[in-house]
Amino acid sequence: MGSLMSWNIRGLNRPLKQSDVRNLVAENNLELCAILESHVEVSKLAKVCKFVFRNWNWTSNGGVCSRGTRIILGWNADNIDVMVIAQTDQIIHTQVIFKATKKVLFCSFVYAENKYQDRRLLWEDICKHKALCHDKPWVVMGDFNSALNIEDALYGTSKQSIGMRDFNECVQQAELMDINAHGLQYTWNQKPKSGVGLLKKIDRIMGNVVFLDQFLSAYAMFHPFRVSDHTPCILKGLGTNGHRPRPFKFPNFIASKPEFKEMVQLEWMNRFEGITMLSVVKKLRNLKPKLRKILFNQGNLHVKVNELRKKLDKLQVMIDRDPLDGQLRHLEAQCLKDFQKAAYDEECFLKQKSKVDWPCAGDSNTKFFHKIVKSKNARVKIYSVVDSMGTRHEGDGVAEAMVLHYSNFLGVKAHVGTANLENLFSNVLSNEAAEYMIRPVTREEIKSAMFSIGDDKAPGPDGYTSVFFKQAWDIVGNEVTDAVL
DSSP states (O other), rough: OOOOEEESOOOOOHHHHHHHHHHHHHHTTEEEEEEOOOOOGGGGGGHHHHHHHTTTTEEEEEGSSSEEEEEEEEEEEEEEEEEEEEEEESSEEEEEEEETTTEEEEEEEEESSHHHHHHHHHHHHHHHHHHHHHSOOEEEEOOOOOOOSSSGGGOOSSSOEEEEEEHHHHHHHHHHEOEEEEOSOOEEEEOOSSOOOEEEOOOOOOOOHHHHHHHHHHEEEEETTSSSSSSEEEEEEOOOOOOOOOOOOOGGGGGGGGHHHHHHHHHTTHHHHSSSHHHHHHEEEEEEEEHHHHHHHHHHHHHHHHHHHHHHHHHHHHHHHHOOHHHHHHHHHHHHHHHHHHHHHHHHHHHHHTTOOOOOOTOOOHHHHHHHHHHHHHOOOOOEEEEESSSSSEHHHHHHHHHHHHHHHOOOOOOOOOOOTTOOOOOOHHHHHHHHHHHHOOHHHHHHHHHTTTSOOOOTTTTOHHHHHHHHHHHHHHHHHHOOO
């Protein structure tokens, strides 16, 4: 799959701008291109679009615009199917199907009005469209003609305007968030005859949680302005699934399973030659596949909770019809117990992944934790970097560029001169204080330090959290303490 682009080019009648659109389509392997503020009369659309998009299909919202054409869509029909769901003079809602993978993406292309009063119809339209897309991958991209945050403008007031407040309310209600972005920070450049002008971020690419979940490698790229005063906004990474082998990370909730301690006990009975630390490291390494197996046997926690919820509903309906059936009462009690345990496991798992401290598992925060996890996953990835020579690297080239940069930076031999250390320190500890600082560590201090670490704190390089050691301390505590000592 290729990429999608929206670009406010401020008129598509000029040959130079038409050629620049074609160049961007070729350079970025675009499958769909939305041209905003085209200024093309409806009667001239066919001629202009034939030159710009060649053998692509195209459509526009020219039929609902009072003057000119505000949004033109062109797409490669060989690779994608596009269906227009609804449109106004400020937005076109589409469904995009990628033929190679059969993946479906709902995409809304925006060109907002200049006045905040007129934009309120657009915000209302987007919030209504959420009812259709709330459980489907949905992207909203284009020129919103309003900043979203105070820091989106180079100059201006430090107070949120009415237009920004309206835009924020729309984004919150529609449950949209910015997709991880690279390239230019400011997307609109006012170019006066004198002075530096005004720089603002008013073009955005936003998606819902379902999009972040299904298109793991997607990211936004904001290119240089070229012949327009707006940046081309390109949504990339739609074709790669982003699945790579994940490093081990101990899932805290499995520590409450009966087979957990059994596996730890069996592994800790093994004996290894060498220092105690080596023995601990080997045992922890050997435990990883066994702990993965416990997690695998739990199945998909989200599916498990949903299935148990449906089973519980069914049993309670049956009891309502036959209240005196003792067998049904017994099955309901067992199902309720299983459901509560599975729901608690799911929340513990999501809470650990989201690293949010203030809500507690068991408070029915599953949906909140789930959204935090998805948004964090989208933010922490690096999809594009610029090296010291100014060359941009994307996709698989990012890792290679980073390795090369730090190899050149850190791998160079250089002469190290000796420093005069005499009288370097004017303040020194007394002998008694220095001796106290290097006193032997006690076994009680080691246990206290371990148990003081929060359950959901990030694990060490080996992937084990403090919960593993706390729950298995009666088995592993002595040897772990010996290793530390």
